[in-house]
Structure formats: C-alpha cells, structure tokens
Amino acid sequence: MGFPTSVADDVLVRCGRHCCLCGKYVGQKIELHHIKQVADGGEDTADNCIPLCFDCHAEVKAYNPHHPKGRKFTEKELKGHRDKCYERYSLKNNDSSALNSEKPKSIFPPPENTSLIRWGYPEQDKLCPVFPGNIVLVAGCTGTKKSTYLHHVVNQNIISGHRVVYCCMKDKPFDVSIEIISENAHVNVEYIKRGMVTEEDWEKLTSSQVASNSENLALIPYNEISESNKILDIVENSGAEIVVIDDFNGIMLDDADSVERFLYKLKNIAAQSQTVVFVIYNLSIPKQRIDMRPMLRDFPSDSYYRLFDIIQLLYKPDLFFYDEDDKERLEIIIVKGALKVPYTIKLLVPDKITGVFSLAE
Structure with a gap:
C-alpha cells in the first residue's frame, strides 16, 4: 500500500517538494518514505511519512541490521528532520487569517506613474x-x-x-x-x-x-x-x-x-x-x-x-x-x-x- 493522495498532497505542500534530509528542491524527483515500515506495523498516515529525494531515500533504506556499518536513521531522527523541514517551508497555521497576516503590506499605494525608468544620462x-x-x-x-x-x-x-x-x-x-x-x-x-x-x-x-x-x-x-x-x-x-x-x-x-x-x-x-x-x-x-x-x-x-x-x-x-x-x-x-x-x-x-x-x- 502507498500513501493516499490526500496525505501525499499535504506533506508535499508542507515541505515545498524539498527533501527533508538534504534540503534540496527536487520537484518530481521525490518519494514518500514510511518512517515505520508497513511490515512493522507502520500506517499510511502523514505522521508516518517523510518526503525524500531519490538519493536520500536509497540511503535510508540501505542500512543492513545483519551487517551494521555506520549509524541507522532512527524513527525519531527522521521525524525530527521532517518537522524541521516542514517548519521552514510551511505556514504553522493554514487558516485564511494566518495567510493574510503573513502577506507583507504594501509600502506605497497603487502606482499612477507610467513613464519609463531612466538612468539620468x-x-x-x-x-x-x-x-x-x-x-x-x-x-x-x-x-x-x-x-x-x-x-x-x-x-x-x-x-x-x-x-x-x-x-x-x-x-x-x-x-x-x-x-x-x-x-x-x-x-x-x-x-x-x-x-x-x-x-x-x-x-x-x-x-x-x-x-x-x-x-x-x-x-x-x-x-x-x-x-x-x-x-x-x-x-x-x-x-x-x-x-x-x-x-x-x-x-x-x-x-x-x-x-x-x-x-x-x-x-x-x-x-x-x-x-x-x-x-x-x-x-x-x-x-x-x-x-x-x-x-x-x-x-x-x-x-x-x-x-x-x-x-x-x-x-x-x-x-x-x-x-x-x-x-x-x-x-x-x-x-x-x-x-x-x-x-x-x-x-x-x-x-x-x-x-x-x-x-x-
């Protein structure tokens, strides 16, 4: 089973299609990883999901517990990286009042001057x-x-x-x-x-x-x-x-x-x-x-x-x-x-x- 569309849409908006490990913007080259594997009881929920680029997804899945080398990505660490990424690229409050408060106010009123910009020479x-x-x-x-x-x-x-x-x-x-x-x-x-x-x-x-x-x-x-x-x-x-x-x-x-x-x-x-x-x-x-x-x-x-x-x-x-x-x-x-x-x-x-x-x- 993969993540439902509603979950995928939510997490991809929250990370802005950036990999939650390396931080790169990767556009379509992004995958959704189960932090806790389905075989171990993990669910297809947003809380159990972390968006990763192809390279980082392969890195996370590459650890072999039978022949350990290096340090494995733990579930807690992956959630920490993900939440940090979400905080950077997402609004904490998604209601309309938060959106309005985030938008900078105009410094000047609507322009009336239509003349071209000049160098002065x-x-x-x-x-x-x-x-x-x-x-x-x-x-x-x-x-x-x-x-x-x-x-x-x-x-x-x-x-x-x-x-x-x-x-x-x-x-x-x-x-x-x-x-x-x-x-x-x-x-x-x-x-x-x-x-x-x-x-x-x-x-x-x-x-x-x-x-x-x-x-x-x-x-x-x-x-x-x-x-x-x-x-x-x-x-x-x-x-x-x-x-x-x-x-x-x-x-x-x-x-x-x-x-x-x-x-x-x-x-x-x-x-x-x-x-x-x-x-x-x-x-x-x-x-x-x-x-x-x-x-x-x-x-x-x-x-x-x-x-x-x-x-x-x-x-x-x-x-x-x-x-x-x-x-x-x-x-x-x-x-x-x-x-x-x-x-x-x-x-x-x-x-x-x-x-x-x-x-x-």
Missing part, C-alpha cells in the same frame, strides 16, 4: 533602455562608485515621480538617505557627516528636489531584508516601481536555495509585478591580467549573464593606474541590454557623460 537612456520588470546588475570591485552611481539613478527617478525601495544591505538607512540627498544637491557628503556644512550647503540640501519628494523613497535596514524570501516579498508587494538591492553579496540564501534558483524567482516576480530591480554586486579585484577592467568571467557562474536583463560593469582607471585626467572618470561597460553591445560609456562621476565609445574586443 540621455545618451545612456537611448543606448540601454530599462523596461518594467527588468532586473539590472551593476557590478564592479570596491571603490568603483557603484552606490554613488545608483544614488544618481534613484534621484533621477524620484524626481520623475517613481517610488523607490532601497534595501540597505551594507549601510545604515540614515547614512544612505544623506548620500542620496547630497548627490542630488551636489554637496560633499563627508562635510555633512563631519558637521562642516555651510549655510549655502544647507540651503541646497533642504531645497533639493529629492528632499521635496522624500515620500517616494523607502529605506529598509539590513535586519529586515537580509533573507532572500524577504527581498522577494519587497519586490512583489511594496508597490514600488524600483527596488534597489545594495548589495547582492549580503543576501542570506536559504540552505536549500542557490544563486541561480533565487535569480529565477527574482526574475519571475519582477516581471509579474512590473518592478525594475537594480542589484549591486561587488566583484573581487582581478588578478594576473594587464587590463584590470571587469569581465563576465569574474562572476562565480554564468547564471548572472543568463538571468539578468541588463548588466553593466563599472571601472575606475585611477584605482589601478595614476592619471590625473582619469581621476574622476568612471567607465560604464554595458555587456548586456544595450541596443548594440558591447559599449563603454565614460562619464565624470556623477555629473555627465564625456563620451560614448565602442568597446574593443
């Missing part, structure tokens, strides 16, 4: 348009002004009336708000932090367009969005047109999850909610090559190139080679998403583009 807006539901990767090594670059994008879109949720993965929300407003007002953020702001600077800060539209910006601290499922909830339910994840390296993926599976989920949810997601990724400094510009092979897997709609690599020459002319220059290397790829855009951070050039092969 006319040439780049033409070369690399951003469409609703796109997920955008901005990557570079430490010091390449990734956050400053995104602050400029955030400012331009807040001024245009778009609502932005900024996930503060590495900095405090207060510090991020100061950096965003100071970028828009063209005030040195270090002067603000050190209390060295002049009356003229204060006037710029208080009269900035971003400060006037501050209701369009929500800053979420790390402790509220560090887990991958919370990030997905923000993208799906916040009501924002733009979500910024600064930075991707700080997201805590579930033990049974992976970067690729998370990106599939993110891409699907962004497309359904029509939310544009900007993701900052910190690359390691390249080693043993003459040209220090970042490359696609610097990512740990090809998932990044396959799943992001737009990819831009940031490079600051002055981090590696001293040249007075390049001191404030930032290169935006568009490797995916441009009308014609690849391209390099050179701009002075964060004010203006100084030229658009075809990237040499």
Whole structure:
C-alpha cells in the first residue's frame, strides 16, 4: 500500500517538494518514505511519512541490521528532520487569517506613474533602455562608485515621480538617505557627516528636489531584508516601481536555495509585478591580467549573464593606474541590454557623460 493522495498532497505542500534530509528542491524527483515500515506495523498516515529525494531515500533504506556499518536513521531522527523541514517551508497555521497576516503590506499605494525608468544620462537612456520588470546588475570591485552611481539613478527617478525601495544591505538607512540627498544637491557628503556644512550647503540640501519628494523613497535596514524570501516579498508587494538591492553579496540564501534558483524567482516576480530591480554586486579585484577592467568571467557562474536583463560593469582607471585626467572618470561597460553591445560609456562621476565609445574586443 502507498500513501493516499490526500496525505501525499499535504506533506508535499508542507515541505515545498524539498527533501527533508538534504534540503534540496527536487520537484518530481521525490518519494514518500514510511518512517515505520508497513511490515512493522507502520500506517499510511502523514505522521508516518517523510518526503525524500531519490538519493536520500536509497540511503535510508540501505542500512543492513545483519551487517551494521555506520549509524541507522532512527524513527525519531527522521521525524525530527521532517518537522524541521516542514517548519521552514510551511505556514504553522493554514487558516485564511494566518495567510493574510503573513502577506507583507504594501509600502506605497497603487502606482499612477507610467513613464519609463531612466538612468539620468540621455545618451545612456537611448543606448540601454530599462523596461518594467527588468532586473539590472551593476557590478564592479570596491571603490568603483557603484552606490554613488545608483544614488544618481534613484534621484533621477524620484524626481520623475517613481517610488523607490532601497534595501540597505551594507549601510545604515540614515547614512544612505544623506548620500542620496547630497548627490542630488551636489554637496560633499563627508562635510555633512563631519558637521562642516555651510549655510549655502544647507540651503541646497533642504531645497533639493529629492528632499521635496522624500515620500517616494523607502529605506529598509539590513535586519529586515537580509533573507532572500524577504527581498522577494519587497519586490512583489511594496508597490514600488524600483527596488534597489545594495548589495547582492549580503543576501542570506536559504540552505536549500542557490544563486541561480533565487535569480529565477527574482526574475519571475519582477516581471509579474512590473518592478525594475537594480542589484549591486561587488566583484573581487582581478588578478594576473594587464587590463584590470571587469569581465563576465569574474562572476562565480554564468547564471548572472543568463538571468539578468541588463548588466553593466563599472571601472575606475585611477584605482589601478595614476592619471590625473582619469581621476574622476568612471567607465560604464554595458555587456548586456544595450541596443548594440558591447559599449563603454565614460562619464565624470556623477555629473555627465564625456563620451560614448565602442568597446574593443
């Protein structure tokens, strides 16, 4: 006898089709194991059932009591693994009130703005348009002004009336708000932090367009969005047109999850909610090559190139080679998403583009 359909449906929903031993999501490649064997009096009930992948099911059944080697999976241990898995992937209370309480509340009301998301540089807006539901990767090594670059994008879109949720993965929300407003007002953020702001600077800060539209910006601290499922909830339910994840390296993926599976989920949810997601990724400094510009092979897997709609690599020459002319220059290397790829855009951070050039092969 096998487990009835009602039991099978119940336990597979509770574990989310994850193996209750190894934790992997296995989809159809899952089997239901009797914790206490039917021959020993075990029943076809949910309490006597544990969902297992093919490999773990074979492992559990492989123990030979007549020639013992290793330690057998006991009934108590199997139930412990199963209950831990259920707790992770299932709601403890399945009634409608629990479902409603688990759903995050919208941060913003339904959107009225239908204009496209902008980079804030006319040439780049033409070369690399951003469409609703796109997920955008901005990557570079430490010091390449990734956050400053995104602050400029955030400012331009807040001024245009778009609502932005900024996930503060590495900095405090207060510090991020100061950096965003100071970028828009063209005030040195270090002067603000050190209390060295002049009356003229204060006037710029208080009269900035971003400060006037501050209701369009929500800053979420790390402790509220560090887990991958919370990030997905923000993208799906916040009501924002733009979500910024600064930075991707700080997201805590579930033990049974992976970067690729998370990106599939993110891409699907962004497309359904029509939310544009900007993701900052910190690359390691390249080693043993003459040209220090970042490359696609610097990512740990090809998932990044396959799943992001737009990819831009940031490079600051002055981090590696001293040249007075390049001191404030930032290169935006568009490797995916441009009308014609690849391209390099050179701009002075964060004010203006100084030229658009075809990237040499």
